[in-house]
Amino acid sequence: MKTRLHTRQTTFRQLEIFKTVAERLSVTEAAHALHLAQPTVSTQLAKLSEALGVQPFEQIGKRLYLTDVGEELLASTRELFDVLDRLEMRLAQRAGLSIGRLRLGVVTTAKYLVPALLGPFCKAHPQVEVELQVGNRADIRQRLQANLDDLYVFSHPPRELDIEAQWLTDNPLVVIAPQDHPLARRRRLRWTDLAGERLLMREPGSGTRHAIERHLAQQGWTLGRTLTIASNEAIKEAVLSGLGLAILSRHALTHMAPGNLVELPVQGFPIPNSWYLVTPRGKQSSPIALAFREHLLSALAPKPAGRSSLSAEERRTRPSRRV
Incomplete structure (x- = not known):
């Protein structure tokens, strides 16, 4: 009975804060996502732990981990918010x-x-x-x-x-280059014409990189020099600065000033996507x-x-x- 009483002393806001921290394993990121000050997040987590009489997190070095009871609390919290979402759904249907x-x-x-x-x-x-x-x-x-x-x-x-x-x-993937790149003046290119160029690539796990590697393998082409950059925007800026060429969504070009970057007419491109x-x-x-x-x-x-x-x-x- 005592445990039940303590459980009911928790608030939805505390559970929402806990869920956000648990899914990110970062108080700082959770505070940013919730638009709260970091001390506020820490205070609410402490109140939740006190009310439940458990420690849902443990910190080892600078990293935050869920304890076993924290895993159980996260699963139950998700179930609770799923119920609230379904209630919200029914109310939305009425409204x-x-x-x-x-x-x-x-x-x-x-x-x-x-x-x-x-x-x-x-x-x-x-x-x-x-x-x-x-x-x-x-x-x-x-x-x-x-x-x-x-x-x-x-x-x-x-x-x-x-x-x-x-x-x-x-979502076609195309080869892009700065407008003043020597290859940009060519009307037709082969993959071998790019052999001396550095190719700027997204990180492993990226869907774009997966599509590129699969396409090159299907064509029997190989990658030369590469540089991994974990952001499309950073890749575009790196291409503009002359660091190399890239294969990106054609839609990415629409978000640049006209003419800054150009699509190269490479045979075998765009990659269907x-x-x-x-x-x-x-x-x-x-x-x-x-x-x-x-x-x-x-x-x-x-x-x-x-x-x-x-x-x-x-x-x-x-x-x-x-x-």
Whole structure:
């Protein structure tokens, strides 16, 4: 009875703070995500530990780890907030789409796609709270596996997980160079013409890198000198500075001043690539998530017929449209 009393002395806010810290294993990152001061987060965690009589975290060196009881508390907290989300869903159904929350997890390249489409949706539903998480493929895959968001956008959906994936639009990968690069004056290039150039690459685990390595292997081409940079924006800046060439989404060029970067006419490019809308199979989507799904599909129409299910062979062989 005593344990039950102490459990009920906790607050939803304390549990929300705990959940945010536990998922990031960082008080600083959690404070930033919650728009709170770091001491406030630490104080609420201490009050939660005192109320429950347990220590959900342990710190070894500078790293934070969940204890066994912390793992149990995180699982229970997620269940509790899932119940609250379902309640919110039912209330939203009664109130239409005037209130609610939409959680989106998108891979880094999709930041050129999703925010532009999210803007009109938010204007139409100003009281809908949106959480947009952007990360590399490994980060978003982890969020998908933990069922942390309503919808996910991948360029390479994790087929090893039990998911539903719907094709959204093409995301062709092209070779880019500074406008004053000698190769930029050529009308036709072969991969061998790039042999002396350094290629700037995303980190292992990135969907873009996965697509590049697969394409080169299929063509029987090899990589020369490479430099790994874990950000598309940093890669573009490095290309501008003359550090090397890169293979990026063609959509990335639309976010540069005209002419700063150019697409090289390399035979065998662009690499066919696409974006997909992904959810765990059987997930019960909220009315807001369903509305945003329809908004995306409508905004990106027309699309090829029969693309509502995921076929690995079809995705590998599907030709790219120029954008």
